[in-house]
Amino acid sequence: MYLEIAVIVILTVVNGLLAMSELAVVSSRSARLRLLAEQGSTGAATALRLAEHPGRFLSTVQIGITLVGVLSGAFSGATLGARLSGWLAERGLSQGLAEAFGVGTVVVAITYLSLIIGELVPKQIALKNPERVAVTVAPAMVILSKLGAPLVWLLDKSGTLILALLGQKGGATDTLTEEEVKSIIADAETAGVIEQDERELISGVMRLADRSARALMTPRREVEVIDLADDPAAIREQVRLSRRSRLPVADGNADAIVGVVMAKDVMDGFAANPKFEVRGLVQQAPIVLDRTMALDVLRLMRASRVHMTLVFDEYGHFEGIITANDMLEAITGAFDDEDDEKAIVTRADGSLLISGWMPADEFAHALGLPNQRDAEYETAAGFALTAFQHLPEVGESFEQNGWRFEVVDLDGRRIDKILASRVVPA
Template identity: 55%
Template sequence: MIVELLTILGLICLNGVLALSEMAIVSARPARLKPMEAKSRGAAAALRLAEHPGRFLSTVQIGITLVGILSGALSGATLGSRLTQLLVARGVDPEWAGNIGVGGVVVAITYVSLIVGELVPKQLALRNPEGLAIAVAPAMTVLSKVAAPVVWVLDRSGKVLLWLLGQRGDSASRVTEEEVHTILAEAHEGGVLEDEEREMMKGVMRLSDRSAKALMTPRRDVEMLDLAMTGPEAVAAMRRIGRPRVPVENRETGEVLGIVTLSDAFNAVSRREALDIRALMQEVPVVSDRADALDVLEILRTAPHSMALVYDEYGHFEGIITSGDVLEAITGAVAANDDDEPAMVTREDGSLLVAGWMPADEFCDRLDLPRDMAGDYDTVAGLVLHQMRRLPGLGEGFTAHGHRFEVLDLDGLRIDKVLVTAV
């Protein structure tokens, strides 16, 4: 009887190993296994098994089915009959003894099988999927080769049934943006990422979704030199603007022709030469307002002054983009054109005072709001316009997604401040 008990326990443990292997290899992340592929045969084997899940799952299922059949046969035919005989010898009615013997053995074996053969191994696999996948992959590879003929039949049969159910394409394991955000949140909670690192990674992901129009400093906020300025007027304007690169505009045509750098102007003044804007003016790249942010970034990397002019499809100047604008998009909107104006301020009552220029995608991420609230607009001011379908008056607002939006300040026809309160 002891030998039979040990045999059944061994089969249950074998079932646990198979269940652990299945869960570990299915749950293991390829991104973590690939860096170890060159140094670890187990990692390479785990990746190969994960590439063909149908074959691997068929192999595991064959093993689990055989173990279950053997365990059932031994428990019912041997242990059940022995327990029945033991009960009869103790004076129990033979009919009751048979029911109790077989039923008791089945219940006990089922309980142990669930705990030792399924639940505990799978929980262990979920806690360390990559490490256990590397450990069990070589043995599972050998098992799959031994059971190859049966695995082939089962794999083909499964694909035929999937084809009949309308699943006629290979399933592609794609990582969604939501999954990446979840991984970042888990890494942050686990102490792997600092607050600033997490926000920067989220900013990089937002950057790929933005256009040049969403990154640029709009024309109304760009201070420029007039091509017709005299030397003293240009020097005074550059002192007032205080920027290392200043665009030059032809006021007669409204066209922005290029830039003048502060270093070139300083060199001319230090040599006591008359400041000639036309002579000092340099060309900079021109991009479309609908260009992708990553394309703009590549242009800025090759541009000598890390600046580009933004034009719309009608040839109108819309604004400028610098490397600082790209950096702000990654690190988050910290200040507006005025260094003293923050993008978002939390007030004492918990409400938020939001600048109209704050990027809409960053605002929606911070408040966990759907990004389509802003439609095709790029700022919080545009979000309000999209929701209200008109230019609101001072004090007007709306309620959406559990928040109340109220316009607190207008700068002419521009929404300057919005009060956001949780409902």
């Protein structure tokens, strides 16, 4: 009897090992296993091969689990159940009740043991550290698959055929959306793996990759431009009063931007010669269309010595400039400057005062709005104009996604300030 109990326990443990192996290999992250394999772990390389052929691996595991289940059922009913029934009958219980209680008690006990030792505990172990478990069990799974190779092949091909009949012939697609990446990063912060500032920087890099040149640039109306057609004395005074280290240069026409000059070089030139010609200091700068993606702009800027990019639209009109500082602020957020206004201010009543130039993705993130990746606007002002479909007057408002947006200030034909407040349900 003790031998039979030991066999049942061993079979249950084997079932648990198989269940743990299945969940560990399926749940393991390929990138983590690949890194371990590059570091010399043969178990990780084996686990990677198993994960690349899930049909064969799952067939191997299922064969083992089915075999264990059959043997466990045979022992529980035919041996231990019969022994317990006989023992109960000897104690004066009727034959029918003894058989029912004997077999029933053994089945319940083994089922409980199978659930705890054979399923729940092993799977929880696998979920806690799937890569480590996968590395450990992978060699044994390979041996098991070789022992049952003919049956594994048959089950794998049969499953593939049925999947094809169901229209599921293609391989598994291992895709990861941006929202899932953000969720993983948030989980890493919660677990203490990364700091909050690190998470914000990573999120900023992801936002940068989604932006276009138009969303990054300092718009034309805010750009200081030197015009070569101006008097040299006027140019010298403009550069002297400017706070910029680099300035774009036009040649008699606001759209005829010919390059960029260093403010220091201009002042040095005028100091040496009051009639100095600025044209000789003009350096070529990369030119991009306003719809060029941020990463392409970054590559061009890194290859340029002037660290400034000129933005034009498809009609050849000058739209603005992008500097290294614009790139950095897109990742980290705007730096505090005594002359710069804040993008968003929380008022005492909980409403938000939003600058029209606030980037659309930061605006959506701050208010919890869905980020429209295919939207035609790049700023909070563009968001409002899209909703109004006309240039609004001060005081006009609209409601969307549980918020009420009111235009509180205009700068000419530009929306300068928007007041956002929560809509109170009736």
